[in-house]
Amino acid sequence: MWKFVVRRILIMIPQLVVLSVLVFILAKVMPGDALSGLVETPGVDSSTIEDMRTNLGINDPVHVQYLNWIKGLSQGDLGTSYIHQRPVLELLEARLWNTVYLSAAILFLTYLIAIPLGITAGRFHDSLVDKLIVGYNYVTYATPLFIFALLMLFVFGFQLQWFPTGGSTDINLEPETFSYYMDKIYHLLLPALSGALLATVGTIQYLRNEIIDTKMKDFIKTAKSKGVPEAKIYSHHILRNSFLPIAAFLGYEITGLITGSIFLESIFSYPGIGQLFLQSISQRDFSVVTALVMVTGVATLIGTLLSDIILSLVDPRIRVE
């Protein structure tokens, strides 16, 4: 088991190198840099800008720039935001956590909704409940996130006023107190619920199909022929086998959450990295964009790592390989 985990983590090293090179290239090919915006500014002539560029290392050979960048990364230096005039790390920190909270909340709510629905649909497939659940799936699959989120915000935020309409917390509250945390959760709820309600599609569909498939397997017949009651056949045999693809899906799910957060955070004015991402792109704050792409990439790698570790925990066939 541990051997597997260690080996799996070692595999991440080349993945990280490839990711960093890709991100670096991406950063380089993006048109303009942070200083291009200054070209038209009165009082700043082009030689001044050239000097600034040299000072920033922008004119160094590419591989030197890459190595410098990696060196910085390893020390937690993600560069400086030219727009905010602050280290990117500092800028990211608080927002990154907000996004992590939001993603975790979405993931939690997604599974909370999707798992019971998926199991019910699979167990009673072709029944009326199954058809209702599949119908719900079609609807959520076809609904665009940004429209749905706007609708939720309008109805529950502005009309009914059940939830706050923006931010991640009430600034008047003393940090680290109970009511502060409750307030954070309160701010999370509406965006998380909006994201989760649409994110259930994959999990429900997978779980449902997997249960329908597993039900027909020979080893289920074996269990039945032993006299195992139906409820126990589900809990001991069908469900565990059916959860495998859900676990395998987790890495993908996490990537989806991060992309999804770009819309959600913008609509709910929730200060996370998604919102920052959009801002930074429009302001050409490329050191921030680059850092965010890198962070997202790492999160995806961690997601797949988690998937693999979970899979190896539940599936003995993977452990030996």
Add this chain to the structure above:
Amino acid sequence: MSNDDILLQVEDLTTSFRIDDQYYPANDHINLDVYENEIVAIVGESGCGKSAFGHSIMGMHSQEQTKISGKIHFKGADLLSYSNTQLNKVRGKEISMIFQDPLTALNPLMIVGKQIEEGMKYHTKLSKNKRKQKAIEILSEVKIPQPERVYSQYPHELSGGMRQRIVIAIAIACEPSLIIADEPTTALDVTIQARIIDLLKELKRRMKTSIILITHDLGVVSEMADRIAVMYTGEFVEIGETKNFLKNPLHPYSKSLLHSLPSKNNQGEKLHVIKGVVPSLNHLQRQGCRFKPRMSGTDDSIHEETPTLREVEKGHWVRCTCYKHFQIDNHNQVVEGEKDDVFQGQ
């Protein structure tokens, strides 16, 4: 064998499957007695309804897809009148099943020891430790080397033959009085087949269990079975004691099956192939003799409209009006023989 020794009595069993909202019988008014401590083999080509029969006895069919009628008397009760909960008390404890494919019959995520124990959880009051102890004993009974170690192995760590031994171990875990073995050796290598057969024979001798052995392999049958029941399109066409049957098969279908078997006598010859295929449920002609479409040159005047199963000598039953007129010729086809000697048996 007296009536007192009857363990299982299947009476007029009809099992129909739903295909496109219509029900078609895969077992058609079947009668069969199984005695204590007896091995009855059910043979027939693929699709004849052998598994459907085995599954019906244990109530394994899905209720939405299947209609069953008739009676299945077992130890004084009619299993067909049982609810699922009642059946769960019978399954695994009184009647258990050995499945064909050991690769798929075991849960890939559960150690084999737990899979053997599982039935005991519901059928016995044994403690956890006792169950484990018992499971290890059973593992050695089915001739698994290093039973303690194998107890905590997963199915994928074992070979096909070993897995089939585990499947057998599961079936005998609660010492049932009847085992339904559905093609227990078909998925295995020939050398391993023989060993599994030996194991089954030995277990049967020791545990005095009755076995319904489902197979399309007459070779296996001749070695093991006390009686043979030949099934064709959901009906028994011949039932007889093994020795009798092998020496003097009566039904043209039985003869064809025997002729398609490699043996010392037909070495080097081309094996007999029965003309045509088993019709599917929704294309089966249910009037008249169901085997007729696969015979060549029958004379309609001497056929009963619908032949019934009749006893022609003690314990030997056949569903064919004119069995005496048919023999297998050298052209690998069933053909008609002399006409005067019409079978009159009642």
